[in-house]
Amino acid sequence: MNRRSFLKSIAGFSIAAAGAQLALPVSAKCQMVAPFTELVGKTFLDQRIEEGIAKLKRENPFLKIGETHCHSVFSDGTYSVDKILARSARIGLDFIVITEHVQPYKFPLEHTLASIRERSRCCREWSHPDLKPIDVYPGFEVSTQQGHLILVMDTDYLKLNKLRELNTQFSLFDKKMISMEDCAKMARPFGGVSIIAHPERKRTAYPFGVSIPFARQYLTGLVDAIEDISTGHSFEENYSEELGMASIGSSDDHFNLIIGTTVTGYDSRKHKNLLSAIRAHETQAIKVNDSLDDLLGMARLVL
Ligand SMILES: [Zn+2]
Numbered sequence: 355m356n357r358r359s360f361l362k363s364i365a366g367f368s369i370a371a372a373g374a375q376l377a378l379p380v381s382a383k384c385q386m387v388a389p390f391t392e393l394v395g396k397t398f399l400d401q402r403i404e405e406g407i408a409k410l411k412r413e414n415p416f417l418k419i420g421e422t423h424c425h426s427v428f429s430d431g432t433y434s435v436d437k438i439l440a441r442s443a444r445i446g447l448d449f450i451v452i453t454e455h456v457q458p459y460k461f462p463l464e465h466t467l468a469s470i471r472e473r474s475r476c477c478r479e480w481s482h483p484d485l486k487p488i489d490v491y492p493g494f495e496v497s498t499q500q501g502h503l504i505l506v507m508d509t510d511y512l513k514l515n516k517l518r519e520l521n522t523q524f525s526l527f528d529k530k531m532i533s534m535e536d537c538a539k540m541a542r543p544f545g546g547v548s549i550i551a552h553p554e555r556k557r558t559a560y561p562f563g564v565s566i567p568f569a570r571q572y573l574t575g576l577v578d579a580i581e582d583i584s585t586g587h588s589f590e591e592n593y594s595e596e597l598g599m600a601s602i603g604s605s606d607d608h609f610n611l612i613i614g615t616t617v618t619g620y621d622s623r624k625h626k627n628l629l630s631a632i633r634a635h636e637t638q639a640i641k642v643n644d645s646l647d648d649l650l651g652m653a654r655l656v657l
C-alpha cells in the first residue's frame with residue numbers, strides 16, 4: 355500500500371498520520387478537552403512525572419519502565435503517535451505499547467495496522483534529536499465477549515513485511531467478538547503476550563473489564579498478565595498474585611497526559627525485553643508519584 359501523509363486540523367491541533375487515508379474517529383469530547391489537557395500536562399504534570407521517573411531510575415538503575423496501555427488518533431485518542439512517543443521519551447520511559455482499540459464495526463483492524471506502521475516509521479525516522487528513541491512494541495486492545503484484552507507482539511511485527519501476517523490472523527476481529535480465552539491464545543504464534551485491561555470495571559452497554567471470578571475460572575494459565583494499577587481507571591489492587599499472572603501498571607491514557615504516572619517495570623539484568631519478563635511473571639506495577647493524585651483528581655473531572 356502507498357504511504358502518504360495527510361493532515362487533519364481538529365480543534366486547533368494538527369494531526370499528521372502516515373498510511374492510508376483513514377477516516378479517524380475523534381470524538382467531540384476529545385476536541386473539547388484537548389486544550390485543557392495540553393495546559394494541565396505542560397504546566398503541572400510533566401515536570402512532576404519526569405522527576406518521579408528520574409528518582410525511580412536513580413534508586414533502581416537496572417529497572418526498565420514503560421507504558422503498556424494508551425491510545426492515539428488511530429482509535430479514540432487525541433494525539434498523534436509521534437507526539438506520544440516524543441513525550442514518553444522526554445519523561446524518561448524506556449518502552450511503550452500504544453494499544454488502539456479493535457472492535458467489530460467500530461474500530462477496524464486496518465486503523466490499528468496503520469498505527470503500527472506509523473510507530474515503525476516514527477522509530478525509523480526519529481525526528482527528536484534531543485531525545486533518546488524509546489523502544490516500541492506492536493500491540494492493540496481487543497474487545498472480546500468478556501471485556502478488553504491487550505495483545506502485545508514481538509517487535510519483529512513492527513516490520514512492514516510482517517504486518518500482512520497480523521492482518522491475516524486478526525481480521526476476524528472486524529466481524530465478530532470472540533471469547534477472551536480464544537483471543538488470548540492468538541498472541542502466542544506471534545511471540546506475543548496477553549494482558550487483561552481494567553478488570554472489574556463495568557460499562558452498561560458493552561463488555562469492558564472482565565470479572566475476577568471469570569478470570570480465576572477460565573483465564574489462569576491462558577492469559578499472561580493483568581492490570582493491577584491503573585491511573586485512568588483509578589484502582590490499585592493485587593489481582594496478579596491471586597491469579598498467578600504478571601503484574602501490570604498502566605494509564606489507559608487517551609490525551610497524552612497521564613502516561614508515565616503508573617508504569618510497568620522489569621529487571622533488565624534478568625530479561626532482555628518486556629515480553630520475556632511478562633512470560634516469566636516477573637514484572638512490577640509501579641505508581642510513579644503519589645503526590646500526583648490531587649492533580650489527577652482534578653484532571654479526571656473533565657476527562
Ligand atoms: Zn479498554
Ligand SMILES: [Zn+2]
Nearest residue numbers: 423424495606
Ligand atoms: Zn484502552
